[in-house]
Amino acid sequence: xxxxxxxxxxxxxxxxxxxxxxxxxxxxxxxxxxxxxxxxxxxxxxxxxxxxxxxxxxxxxxxxxxxxxxxxxxxxxxxxxxxxxxxxxxxxxxxxxxxxxxxxxxxxxxxxxxxxxxxxx
Amino acid sequence: xxxxxxxxxxxxxxxxxxxxxxxxxxxxxxxxxxxxxxxxxxxxxxxxxxxxxxxxxxxxxxxxxxxxxxxxxxxxxxxxxxxxxxxxxxxxxxxxxxxxxxxxxxxxxxxxxx
Numbered sequence: 001x002x003x004x005x006x007x008x009x010x011x012x013x014x015x016x017x018x019x020x021x022x023x024x025x026x027x028x029x030x031x032x033x034x035x036x037x038x039x040x041x042x043x044x045x046x047x048x049x050x051x052x053x054x055x056x057x058x059x060x061x062x063x064x065x066x067x068x069x070x071x072x073x074x075x076x077x078x079x080x081x082x083x084x085x086x087x088x089x090x091x092x093x094x095x096x097x098x099x100x101x102x103x104x105x106x107x108x109x110x111x112x113x114x115x116x117x118x119x120x121x
Numbered sequence: 122x123x124x125x126x127x128x129x130x131x132x133x134x135x136x137x138x139x140x141x142x143x144x145x146x147x148x149x150x151x152x153x154x155x156x157x158x159x160x161x162x163x164x165x166x167x168x169x170x171x172x173x174x175x176x177x178x179x180x181x182x183x184x185x186x187x188x189x190x191x192x193x194x195x196x197x198x199x200x201x202x203x204x205x206x207x208x209x210x211x212x213x214x215x216x217x218x219x220x221x222x223x224x225x226x227x228x229x230x231x232x233x234x235x
Binding site: 035037044045046047050059060061062095100105106107108109111112113114 | 122171172212216225226228
């Protein structure tokens, strides 16, 4: 059974940093691209960042580029999101999501339960 | 970035009825080399993560009820839910995954029972 479990969320002050992680199990982690998608309270879904299966290609939404860094450790089946210079509008539930295909097209077939990041003074 | 626009923002349909949700992309998401539309539909129930329903605009994900169907090509797409059941109450999102990221989602359509 595929499982994605996010952790690392919490309350942080504006300008602060936080590192999210996602522990994956039940599939060959190193074969799939992975993504972070966030959802602000009461709002819609926003794709944040993606990384290919080998970790050599990374992608970011314009709103987080230069502030967030995605990475993965295929030996530990773990995905990370390093967030810095956090702003109030980064407040959201952050989901880890798996690409459906090993080809890395971008449709997402498994999602974690999410971890809440609150940026507030 | 490709902008995805859904309509309506919300709709109410009677039990057993049919719900139709539209999604329009600001540019074509049809890849001519393989004739595939890079468009997915998701369902999100309150307090839950999204669930993939449809990919390639019309291919149902394994285990998804055949009451859900996707259609359209290029820039205009539709998700149809037939024989509406109470369990279908949710917010539905379209997503384009054409070419390299950023991928983008529509704003969501809230489906309720009339």
